[in-house]
Amino acid sequence: MQLVRQKGKFGSRRYGPVGVAVSALLAAAVASGCAGGAADGPDRGQPASPAAGREAQAGHAGPAPAAGARAEGLKRKQAARAVAAKKWGLAETPLAAPEPPAKKPRLTTREGFEVKGGEDLPPVFTTVPTEDRVVFLTMDDGSEKDPELLRMMTELDIPYSAFLSDYVVRDDYGYFEEMQKSGVVLGNHTLTHPYLPGLSADEQREEICGEQDRMEERFGKRPTLFRPPYGNYNGDTLRIAKSCGIEAVPLWAAEAFPGRMEWRERDQDLHPGDIILTHFRGEAEWGGSMADMIRTVMKTVTGKGYAVARLEDYV
Template sequence: MAAAALLVAALGTGCGAADPAAPVKGKAGQSAAEAGSGAAGALANSAEKLKAAQAARAAMAKKWGLAKTPLMAPAGPKAKPEITTREGFEVEGQDELPPVFTTVPTEDKVVFLTVDDGAEKDPEFIRMMQELKIPYTAFLSDYLVRDNYPYFKEMQAAGVTLNNHTLNHRYMPGLNYEQQREEICGQQDTIQKQFGERPRLFRPPYGNYNQDTLRAAKSCGIKAVPLWNAEAFPNRMDYREWDRDLHPGDIILTHFRGREDWKGTMPDMIRHVMKTVTDKGYAVARLEDYL
């Protein structure tokens, strides 16, 4: 390409052909050979970094007792997919309201891990996810979180987005519009006050909502309502779809729970869900990278 450019320049100015013995120069007088060598070096360096990252992740997987090393997710798409409400999940006036969805439209073989409420505050869970570099998104209810805000601040400092799951985890369709708005906007205000950021995502307790829920959520600044297509436990996965399987872009729900509620810990749950995800050839990606 550089040689062609020089030839065009010579023809355009009426000059003679360039000396064929002279090296073709690129930016800042760099020869094509030098440029090629630099590009090859950059690629080799990138490959070495990737290899080192995979080796480090494999070591962490062994440390935390995972059956396999988690797969690396691709970079998030530059052009975000269009998010629309899942068929059958609409309410009247849905086109003007935040979309409700269980799967993100993507051909990437990725799934998204989300964790609800905030009851269990297991420090081993935070360390495990940091060391394994597994992304996840939290949906918090203040009545369960307020006794230990620092736990979730540590989570946020590690790159986890903290989103809205209402103040008191009430059944939203059983409340009127103003009561629902108090639950959602109140949690927006609380998260902003305690963690410095106002959420854009909201998940209604139990996945139940009506038109008032979405109207209230929109009025509080909510942009989208991610539900889930699969749910993770320490000993099983439950699925929404008839084929009982994962699909590209599926959102996985789990909870901040421990032995009091489960026959296992949060790290036990992660070991099980990651075995399932990895065995099926999926990587866990960051939900916010696709929204």
């Protein structure tokens, strides 16, 4: 198993060598049902679908009514997103993610991340196997509760997942309830964010399953995704997580900060299915806001021709 090391409590994480009127237009677009969901992005000249091409070859004057209505709805959604991108200072309009796969890809533990006797345990991975040009945005812990982030992500229609630790969330559960209502899936990041391999099995159970219980109590649902603090885990971690409902352990391939990205892969680049990590942080620790961090992420992601998709549609 390969571990993730961290510089200080909230420093950058690395894999170590061992162990594991503009507003009016936006309002009109939202009112017409344009604010949520993915759309095909017109601003990068995305090609027509194969079905549309077949219809044209067959001599059809245009798509079927239902398909035409859907295409028009997607066009309106992307127009609203373009308005929001200007409002929030993005260099380019975020690309729209494709339709979710009809069948989720089979997940396996990344080579080098295995544990002894790890058969039939939740898979640990940094990239989701897909050929879609999508990446996934995830945010950890819950320390900073910036209302600007909620508005920005809703208006831009950018999906993300949140992995929460109760010790920094408990002072404002309502913030994350609002996030959940907007469609964000909340995952498990333990009760108090400890270094799990340094704990006994019973202590790990309290941290992992205790957070499962707390999240079910506060948010009405037990998570199926778990991210161990610092990316560190052992066999006990995965067995205990599975015992209380965890199905997968997504780690990360890149990490985002205001003004910069940090890469795990040697080529210092994004790849289809990569998971991006960031944190609920603000000016005090970052010297920049969460909105600044999102601008950095989207400049990189969109500039490289990727869309942000919903992790839970693939996992």
